[in-house]
Amino acid sequence: VGFQIIYNKKLMAIKRRFDENLDELRGTLLQMGGLTEEMIVFAVKILVQRDESFVDKVRAHENRVNDLHVEIDDRCLRLIELHQPVARDLRLIATALKINADIERIGDQATSIARTSTHLCRMPRIELGNIPRMVEVARAMVKDSLDAFARQDVKLARSVIACDDEQDRLNRGTFKELLRLMQTDASVIERAMEIILISRNLERIADHASNIAEDVVFLVLGKDIRHHAEDRSSTQALPQQAGR
């Protein structure tokens, strides 16, 4: 009986350690997500406030995000090795691995925005289309998708997936508006194209947040909604009408 009690206590301590490790993992993912949110804001400040000093801030955050990306991957594998989780615990760690990759790519997109903005802010101002609104949507989607992961909140995750359609609509709107502008004034062509590229970056950030949200739904419900159009608010089929 004495041995049994010691054994059970040991098992409970191991389980508790595992849960603590998972909490730390979640915390680090949220921290990394917060950094990429700030990167988006900094990158757009280069464009809107025409302040190149934010380039260094984006770069510093990028380095931290990249370090966390490597560290989180490593931690996930060590957790699997050490605790040999099954079922939902394993799915949680596999989800963390995927979310980690998505957050890192959100950072890449923000870096790309910073690069284009640096070029743009040295030229005369130009119409920004839906960019300010798209920044807000992208930030909120990144934040909400990670909160949905932390709280395993399917409802919040589904609302993130629904927002992806709005971002696509805003992106198409920017494209059309700037196309019209270019056709009437050739002097804005280069700048307008850069804005279109930034609009695309923001749309891709929304895609990554949407991927994270889909992973959360899968994690909680154990149901893969990623490729089932009927479960999504948007269809992934090729539309007859071209859109981008």
Added chain:
Amino acid sequence: VGFQIIYNKKLMAIKRRFDENLDELRGTLLQMGGLTEEMIVFAVKILVQRDESFVDKVRAHENRVNDLHVEIDDRCLRLIELHQPVARDLRLIATALKINADIERIGDQATSIARTSTHLCRMPRIELGNIPRMVEVARAMVKDSLDAFARQDVKLARSVIACDDEQDRLNRGTFKELLRLMQTDASVIERAMEIILISRNLERIADHASNIAEDVVFLVLGKDIRHHAEDRSSTQALPQQAGR
């Protein structure tokens, strides 16, 4: 002694089964990669041959890729649960999970090319810039990165990573060439912008192939090169000169 022999035989049978499962997993990833290679080719045929019948082929492949994406994720998790692999075996499965996500996104990019091409092929022809060359580079990179994974070939993986610079250069060249074209002839603006978007899709496919190659290097050498510029052929730092 008899028990020991039976036990050892059983362990060997389990190990053999695990290796067979890994081989199947590798085979399925290669199959999925082959489908996305074809998707790229089909999508560009819509543009170059102005043949919209390839849209259905892209769509059919996309559905198969999406099914395989879900199936491979599932298989990876079941392999971990069943065999509780550690060290390199675990890293191999984690790598398969990541490569799976990259291949699926390569398919997404090809679908995006198909969509833009469908729109473009209904309008008068326009200069394609480096697009044909970029298609070749993208296809070769996808193929080689997956071969590098299958054969655990670090040299081949490194050559894929090196190609990413060429693709970036071609993408920037397309951007500049079409920018010039638009500035001299306003009637091509819409079409030129679509070509630039396709050029970007092809550049992103190269990025995904490069990610796969980096994962292969990490798998084989156990060294994370993803965020160490000195180990890459290209630096990830923000250049002073704008590029996209």
